[in-house]
Amino acid sequence: MFTIDESIVGPELASWLKCWNIKEFTDVQQLAVNHGVHNGTSAIVCAPTSSGKTLVGELALASALKGDADALYLVSHKALAEQKYADFSRRFTSDQFGSHISVAISTGDREDGDIRSRLLISTYEKALGLLLSGRLRVSQTVIIADELQLLGDKYRGASVETLCTLLRQRKPKQFVGLTATAENPDEVADWMGCEVVHCAKRDVVLQQHICYAGQRYTVEFGQDEGSTTVDPTPSSNLHSFVRSLISRGQGPVLVFTETRNEARRYADEYSKQCNRDQKGIAISNQLELFSEPTESSQSLKSNAERRVAFHSADLTPDERNVIEQGFDKSDFDVCFATSTLSAGVNFPFRTVVFSKLFFTYRDDHKMSLGDYRNMSGRAGRLGLHPDGNAYLLPKNNAELAHANKLVAPANEKIISQLVSLSMRRTILGLVAAGTVSTRKEVETFFKNSFYWHQTQEHNPKLLEAIIKKAKDAATWLIDRHYLAQEDGAIQITSLGRATAQSGLLPETAGQFVDLLGNKGSQINDAFDDHQIGIIHWIASCPEFSSDTPTRFLPYPAGEVKAESKLFIQQNNLLTPLDPNDSKVIASVHALGLFMAGEGERKIQFVSRISSGYIHRLASDFAWILDGLSCISGAKELAIPQSTTNHLRMLARRIRWGVPVDGLDVLKIATRSRVPGFGRQRLMALTANGVGTIMDILKTPLDKLAKLIHGKERAESLIDALGQNLNDAAVPYAAAHVQAAGEVGLAEQVEACNQAIGTDYEDAIVELLRQELQLVVDVIDDGDRQNVPDFSLALNEKSLIIECKTVTKKPPLIDKRAAWEVVQKSADFDKSMHRVTLGKPDFDETSKKKAAAATDITLVRHEVFMEGLVRVLTGRLDAPSFIDWLAEPGVTELDRLPGNPTFVASSASQK
Ligand SMILES: Nc1ncnc2c1ncn2[C@@H]1O[C@H](COP(=O)(O)OP(=O)(O)OP(=O)(O)O)[C@@H](O)[C@H]1O
Numbered sequence: 043m044f045t046i047d048e049s050i051v052g053p054e055l056a057s058w059l060k061c062w063n064i065k066e067f068t069d070v071q072q073l074a075v076n077h078g079v080h081n082g083t084s085a086i087v088c089a090p091t092s093s094g095k096t097l098v099g100e101l102a103l104a105s106a107l108k109g110d111a112d113a114l115y116l117v118s119h120k121a122l123a124e125q126k127y128a129d130f131s132r133r134f135t136s137d138q139f140g141s142h143i144s145v146a147i148s149t150g151d152r153e154d155g156d157i158r159s160r161l162l163i164s165t166y167e168k169a170l171g172l173l174l175s176g177r178l179r180v181s182q183t184v185i186i187a188d189e190l191q192l193l194g195d196k197y198r199g200a201s202v203e204t205l206c207t208l209l210r211q212r213k214p215k216q217f218v219g220l221t222a223t224a225e226n227p228d229e230v231a232d233w234m235g236c237e238v239v240h241c242a243k244r245d246v247v248l249q250q251h252i253c254y255a256g257q258r259y260t261v262e263f264g265q266d267e268g269s270t271t272v273d274p275t276p277s278s279n280l281h282s283f284v285r286s287l288i289s290r291g292q293g294p295v296l297v298f299t300e301t302r303n304e305a306r307r308y309a310d311e312y313s314k315q316c317n318r319d320q321k322g323i324a325i326s327n328q329l330e331l332f333s334e335p336t337e338s339s340q341s342l343k344s345n346a347e348r349r350v351a352f353h354s355a356d357l358t359p360d361e362r363n364v365i366e367q368g369f370d371k372s373d374f375d376v377c378f379a380t381s382t383l384s385a386g387v388n389f390p391f392r393t394v395v396f397s398k399l400f401f402t403y404r405d406d407h408k409m410s411l412g413d414y415r416n417m418s419g420r421a422g423r424l425g426l427h428p429d430g431n432a433y434l435l436p437k438n439n440a441e442l443a444h445a446n447k448l449v450a451p452a453n454e455k456i457i458s459q460l461v462s463l464s465m466r467r468t469i470l471g472l473v474a475a476g477t478v479s480t481r482k483e484v485e486t487f488f489k490n491s492f493y494w495h496q497t498q499e500h501n502p503k504l505l506e507a508i509i510k511k512a513k514d515a516a517t518w519l520i521d522r523h524y525l526a527q528e529d530g531a532i533q534i535t536s537l538g539r540a541t542a543q544s545g546l547l548p549e550t551a552g553q554f555v556d557l558l559g560n561k562g563s564q565i566n567d568a569f570d571d572h573q574i575g576i577i578h579w580i581a582s583c584p585e586f587s588s589d590t591p592t593r594f595l596p597y598p599a600g601e602v603k604a605e606s607k608l609f610i611q612q613n614n615l616l617t618p619l620d621p622n623d624s625k626v627i628a629s630v631h632a633l634g635l636f637m638a639g640e641g642e643r644k645i646q647f648v649s650r651i652s653s654g655y656i657h658r659l660a661s662d663f664a665w666i667l668d669g670l671s672c673i674s675g676a677k678e679l680a681i682p683q684s685t686t687n688h689l690r691m692l693a694r695r696i697r698w699g700v701p702v703d704g705l706d707v708l709k710i711a712t713r714s715r716v717p718g719f720g721r722q723r724l725m726a727l728t729a730n731g732v733g734t735i736m737d738i739l740k741t742p743l744d745k746l747a748k749l750i751h752g753k754e755r756a757e758s759l760i761d762a763l764g765q766n767l768n769d770a771a772v773p774y775a776a777a778h779v780q781a782a783g784e785v786g787l788a789e790q791v792e793a794c795n796q797a798i799g800t801d802y803e804d805a806i807v808e809l810l811r812q813e814l815q816l817v818v819d820v821i822d823d824g825d826r827q828n829v830p831d832f833s834l835a836l837n838e839k840s841l842i843i844e845c846k847t848v849t850k851k852p853p854l855i856d857k858r859a860a861w862e863v864v865q866k867s868a869d870f871d872k873s874m875h876r877v878t879l880g881k882p883d884f885d886e887t888s889k890k891k892a893a894a895a896t897d898i899t900l901v902r903h904e905v906f907m908e909g910l911v912r913v914l915t916g917r918l919d920a921p922s923f924i925d926w927l928a929e930p931g932v933t934e935l936d937r938l939p940g941n942p943t944f945v946a947s948s949a950s951q952k
């Protein structure tokens with residue numbers, strides 16, 4: 043460790059470090075500071091696990107935020123994003139920076155915070171989407187790429203590389219890549235034009251032990267040679283081995299297992315010999331309070347009371363949270379976990395045990411070096427433990443030989459995976475982003491890639507092959523009208539843009555367009571009867587089954603039941619059912635039950651898919667459905683808005699796992715973190731006739747507490763539902779004010795954002811009148827009774843608009859209020875279209891009804907403002923705006939033409 047030298051870091055940084063309670067630097071931190079990473083130097087920082095790389099990134103973030111740069115922190119997965127979001131929101135507070143720093147998070151599951159925030163935490167895939175839709179201003183941004191070794195990941199490396207290639211071309215203000223030890227950080231640095239900060243030392247020494255046949259070979263991480271001692275501790279009995287570690291003060295212990303079942307079974311067996319304890323009981327109570335009953339919960343709870351945990355993909359997000367908080371406080375003695383206990387997420391264990399080095403059930407038959415380093419890297423935390431230990435327990439000579447390889451200091455090389463990605467999707471994205479507009483520039487992109495950089499040295503012949511593949515892909519995209527070619531230039535079509543924005547494979551988009559072409563109106567007219575058919579169509583689509591799948595269906599735990607097949611066959615299917623595809627059958631059945639609100643234990647019992655996997659599956663399917671609804675909005679397809687509305691509604695139902703009427707309560711309760719109130723407790727309320735916001739608010743506390751098992755939970759729910767939703771972060775508000783500032787209308791836009799009641803109508807009318815082409819006629823002047831607020835006309839088209847705002851109880855506009863415009867305008871010309879403009883939003887029941895309506899449009903304030911500000915700032919013409927508002931249904935932002943207000947201008951993008 044090094045004393046922090048104020049003359050090097052400067053007084054300001056020194057004072058922040060003091061606030062953050064950092065007294066000394068680790069080796070890699072000192073080295074990074076010597077390279078000037080805190081002063082804008084771009085670098086690839088390569089150091090062992092748990093050596094303190096995050097702080098290096100934070101130093102760069104801090105200097106960006108202190109100046110006028112934006113900051114982007116890229117992470118490998120959602121759990122890590124959540125952890126960093128919480129950490130950074132705490133760390134980068136206004137006290138240190140003089141003004142408020144807006145922090146936002148964007149992952150497949152969650153978008154929170156201002157769309158134009160100063161600091162954004164995002165997963166790689168999501169950031170690629172944002173970049174392609176023009177939402178990142180690269181040249182003004184300091185970018186930290188955590189876990190950058192992901193570049194070499196078989197499944198995800200290609201997206202990471204596409205993102206980095208684009209960033210490299212656009213030259214960020216500073217780029218700092220953080221990576222665990224790899225053999226070739228120089229190669230990555232050379233490619234990205236960065237310096238290398240390479241440090242082999244781990245500040246907390248990691249001792250690696252191989253126990254076999256009464257002997258123990260011990261070698262320190264990073265060293266070539268170790269020493270052998272006689273160790274009679276029997277390693278064949280895992281439980282007694284772990285017990286002996288704990289009795290020697292080497293706990294907490296993490297035991298790595300092959301399968302989810304194994305993790306749970308080991309934990310159940312181990313805890314039989316442990317006593318219950320106060321801290322353990324406290325965690326068990328937390329599980330009771332913070333999560334809903336699942337098939338794992340009983341076992342989790344009784345193990346937790348004895349300070350034993352298991353951790354695998356079977357756990358629901360709530361269960362994981364509680365268990366992980368227990369790790370954080372070292373409240374468990376031992377945890378049995380699969381490798382999903384993810385990389386880079388920090389939990390303090392003193393010792394990690396590898397009970398198996400060869401696998402029976404996994405696709406990879408041996409433990410990979412990457413997994414080994416990741417898991418062993420969890421052992422020994424700075425400031426908490428004097429050292430860390432990894433124990434490898436080989437069972438035979440072959441496993442012993444593998445163990446010896448794992449503990450050797452040699453590192454894995456990061457190897458480009460770019461060619462494993464769908465070339466079509468990559469090229470489509472590049473054209474959509476405006477990065478390439480000729481075939482020549484497609485070539486330039488590949489010449490900028492890590493693949494090119496790496497292959498040029500080793501195998502130049504391959505380069506011709508990739509250029510040919512790229513050309514074929516471009517031709518395919520042109521033939522199918524995703525791209526248009528004219529005089530050598532290639533341009534994106536609106537179908538191409540929608541597909542690129544959806545993030546889906548062009549093949550998926552193509553099949554979906556065909557589906558809509560053949561059966562679109564049939565689906566639209568009886569959407570509810572086709573929901574299972576659509577889910578089945580998705581499970582069979584190229585996202586899961588092409589050569590370059592983007593995601594995977596889980597294997598059911600056991601044979602699927604005839605019941606599952608029957609469940610699917612009863613529905614209107616859109617593609618034939620393969621009776622032998624057990625993964626598709628189990629997943630569709632599980633999701634069908636999930637969105638109907640069925641309990642997770644029952645779903646697991648009938649479909650053989652565990653709670654943890656159902657949640658993951660639901661989030662994947664919801665993501666795909668959002669993509670499909672985005673595609674359905676492409677102008678040339680001329681699909682009615684109602685189809686887009688229906689698809690979005692289905693996405694929400696699958697994401698949240700409840701019927702339409704339950705969505706609002708669940709969304710609000712989740713956002714407000716009502717403890718242990720999820721879909722199952724909501725369904726219990728619904729079954730008792732207390733399913734809506736108003737029902738709940740009217741129910742006496744005692745009764746509510748009984749229904750959802752807990753007074754604290756009931757109070758928290760009532761509080762959450764009674765809140766004013768306008769207070770919640772409004773992602774676009776700041777962007778609208780800023781864009782309006784371009785034409786001197788910032789104040790008027792701000793007034794619309796703030797106002798409620800009749801002030802709101804006045805503010806909106808005032809703003810609409812700024813656009814000279816629009817004719818605004820106030821009907822409700824305060825004297826006339828029961829008439830709509832105003833009409834809006836342009837050329838032949840005119841709309842009748844009613845404004846609705848609500849604050850509390852219920853905090854959303856209900857069906858009655860949303861439809862008032864129809865009744866109030868009964869005497870008006872039928873050709874005038876009816877619109878309700880609402881703030882903050884309509885309830886889900888209204889949205890569902892509107893999707894099937896032909897005579898009304900519901901538009902949410904923020905969405906309306908996006909359209910209007912586009913018109914006022916010249917990003918969109920007024921007739922298109924009026925056409926968009928006049929389309930029946932719930933107005934969708936994806937279907938709005940023109941340039942978004944939140945997109946950086948093209949000059950700053952390039
Ligand atoms: N200078 C420091 N003083 C005290 N504690 C520190 C310091 N730097 C980092 N730590 C602590 O060390 C732990 C490991 O740090 P960090 O998560 O940054 O490691 P890492 O190098 O990113 O490892 P991984 O490769 O596993 O992600 C964290 O708990 C962090 O709070």
Ligand SMILES: [Mg+2]
Nearest residue numbers: 095096188386
């Ligand atoms: Mg890290």
